[in-house]
Amino acid sequence: MPRHFVGLDGANALPTGHFQMTARIVRDLVTNAATGVVHGPAGTGKTFAVEAALEALDALPAVQRPQVCVLTFPSRPTMRMVADQLLRELTGTETPSSRNRFDLTTKLTGLLATPMRLIVVDEAQRLNGDCIELLRHLHDHPRTRFALLYVGGDGCWEVLSKEPMLRSRVFRRLPFSSLAxxxxxxxxxxxxxxxxxxxxxxxxxxxxxxxxxxxxxxxxxxxxxxxxxxxxxxxxxxxxxxxxxxxxxxxxxxx
Incomplete structure (x- = not known):
């Protein structure tokens, strides 16, 4: 299990509906190479639930287990920044060989064709329309096959749902809320x-x-x-x- 916040000894993961549903959603996204969103207020357990769901993927047979890539961007990232970081995460290289955005996109398309991957975008409320469109374009490309999970706090769904091309492609969505x-x-x-x-x-x-x-x-x-x-x-x-x-x-x- 992921480490509890502040390293709390003796704490147990609570099997809340949100926690259990997150694991189901991640499995569904991987199985269907689909797009999903997990969002809600800060501190409600999103990150812990997602990390636990990602760790659970390790139990899958090797042929079904995706390679997981987690991306987090600073405030107001550019399309180029998203492409650069994704390429570095996928290849392990420090600097892209080309500074041309279209060359980067072509390279990413090839890398995302195989093996099966799960791309997790944390703090997704920071993305702008261009960044969202780049990820959607890569996901929709006929050569690629990967699952895409957006995770974000306050305002995340409002940002993502403004993009009709993305909203219509969301296969699973889970809004977190405070405990009753x-x-x-x-x-x-x-x-x-x-x-x-x-x-x-x-x-x-x-x-x-x-x-x-x-x-x-x-x-x-x-x-x-x-x-x-x-x-x-x-x-x-x-x-x-x-x-x-x-x-x-x-x-x-x-x-």
Missing amino acids: PAKVPALMRRYHPIYADADAALLLDVDASYGHGTMRDWAVFTHTAASLCAEQNLTTVNEATVHNTYALLGGGLRD
Whole structure:
């Protein structure tokens, strides 16, 4: 499994619907050499779920296992930047032999013909229309065969869906969202041992005050709370532990 945020010892991957569906979507994209989008607010577990799904591909038979290429671009990348980075990832070379965009596209078309690949574009909300069109063109080319997964945070689907040529080709789409408050106590008890016997009302208070239904915030809170529990030889968080955790995380001491 991918490493938990902040290296949290003892944490378990939660089998949420989003987590399980991400694995299904990645498999479907690879099987059909299709395009998909996984998007949602920061901290809701997209990256962890995608990384776990990519690792699961290693269990496939060699003939079915794609070569995975993950791309992340800075803010406002150009079409040329996308082509350059994709070529470097596929070939391992530092500098493309040609500075001509059309030569690069021809080279990429040949590289993406075989073997089967999965191209993952992280922070996809940073792409502009030209970049999206380049990737769509490569994916639609009759010589190429690869799966394409866009992963992004706030605004990702709004950016991608503005391009009709891409939107009509999205085979799978999964919007992530925050955890529903009613599900938080049961999920957190599975997430980490310090919550196994914790009072449900206390866990709901943590979610309302700090967690806000996002796994990243819960991971930060849990890392600190688990340290305090260990210092005090506690197996379960209590109100004092929670209040001291708030203080260490900038929430102020509560008497």
